[in-house]
Amino acid sequence: MSLLEVRDMGISFGGLRAVDGVSFSVEAGQVFSIIGPNGAGKTTLFNLVTGIYRPSRGNVTLAGEDMTGLAPHLLVRRGMARTFQNLQVFFRMTAVENVMVGCHLAERTSFLADLLGLPAVARQNKVTREHALGLLGRVGLAHLADASAGALPYGALKRLEIARALAANPKVLLLDEPAAGCNAVETEAIDHLIADIAKGGVGVVLIEHDMKLVMKISDRVLVLAQGRPLAEGAPRAVRENPQVIAAYLGDHGAREADRAHG
């Protein structure tokens, strides 16, 4: 039994099959990448797995437990966290507060205690802040802890989202284009971070356009085209699959992947 199993997932929007019959499974400590041309259904697949859309068919199990159609806030409780392709940062809060929100599930004060400002709340705030600062350190943002999130550069916000997702202590982490819009140095940092997260035993599911990054850190790659699975396998096998090259990578992508492998 795999950590995350997605079976025969499908959804239609007004007759268009956005995702159609996609299955995959992810093991703990593995980086599993989903690639495909724009409009292939990658983010839609993420939204199905993370409960934002309700699938019209198929199911999701996490550590053997059926998760299909659970609301996002319940999925997190069962160990599934994610980041978003279009940044979903709490822009009016500081960086550390963003991650503190991510610690929400571990916080134990009641609404009444919060209202009355009981000493337990101050203690909880301290514990949460310490934990959040640790996570900010892990993604390399400790020095920006008290800066307003709205003032952070794009690459930092991408890492901030990862820190916030890690705060939920997930078994599976879904990253939707974590390196999109990042420069080479930022991409390198994210590359190391993802490898580090997987090493910690988390199953990482990655959507990414940066082929160099994908080929370098993925254990397995799933290629989607027009909502359907086109190929799945080790990075090298996928890269050499003629169908994949035709559908997605093209000449340029294949050359880039070659360079990545040296």
Place this chain on the structure above:
Amino acid sequence: MAATATLARVLRARFTPLIVLAALMVLVPVLAPSSFHLRVAALVWIFALAALGLTILMGYAGQVSLGHAGFVGIGAYAVAIGPARLGLDPLLCLVLGAVLAGAIAYGVGRPILKLKGYYLAIATLGFGVIVALVLHSEAEITGGPDGMAVSRLSLFGWRVTGALNWYWVTSGALLIGALLALNIAASPTGRALRALHDSEVAAAGTGIDVGAKKLAAFVVAAVYGAVAGGLLAAMNGLITPEAARFSHSIELVAMVIIGGLGSVFGTVVGAAFLVVLPQMLTALQEYEQAVLGLLIMVFMIFLPQGIVPSIRAYFLERLP
């Protein structure tokens, strides 16, 4: 340098607004001891208390309500109807009014808080209109458009009479309200509300039950409104359905925005702005409303973040 560093720390400290507010409350009777001034000040505290509910709902959680005066009306009429028709103690009725408003907010909030933005605004507006309508038309219970007299409030045997005593009672109520609002802001609940204000999908993604948090904010806001309404009715000794009218809901929203959305002290400043200014402008007679409207526009153009956050930011930018 040491002085500016201290000032910066004071501006950032959590309970500064509460201490400044308490100091103001002590100063007002010294500087303006006439019962007219004290009554106006007590009205400011009452409207600030009602508006603090909106500070939590709109300022923290980002959920608009154009029917907040409906909860003020429910609280006010609980204090009017309970003693007059059922022979209950007015203080007990103040508490019952708050519980009733909270329960109604729970029932109404569950379906309408699924709506967002303009749609939520219109749904809450509809709620406020219904409350005002019921208060108008159920004349046998509410006295209809003429309203009804409200019996005196007594706090544990002490009958509250006179402008100064009412000034202190309303001051105490506002201080408690402000303290609770500041407590929420600096708690896990406050972080959750501010998070869902910025991104509901990301808030849900961290495990926050967005619907439940919005509902909690709506219920708390309703309780603030109802307590303020109960105090208003008991202080004035008379209540009419005007308390729940639509324009009153708009005034409460305006207070929160003019003072500074999400700022506790700003809410008090906003309430003072909209309660005191009309009194000062009465000399202008028929131009009063026009000048008031103009002043609101000028303030929003030059201090778009609201009075208190704009001033605070001005100083913090220039301090270490």
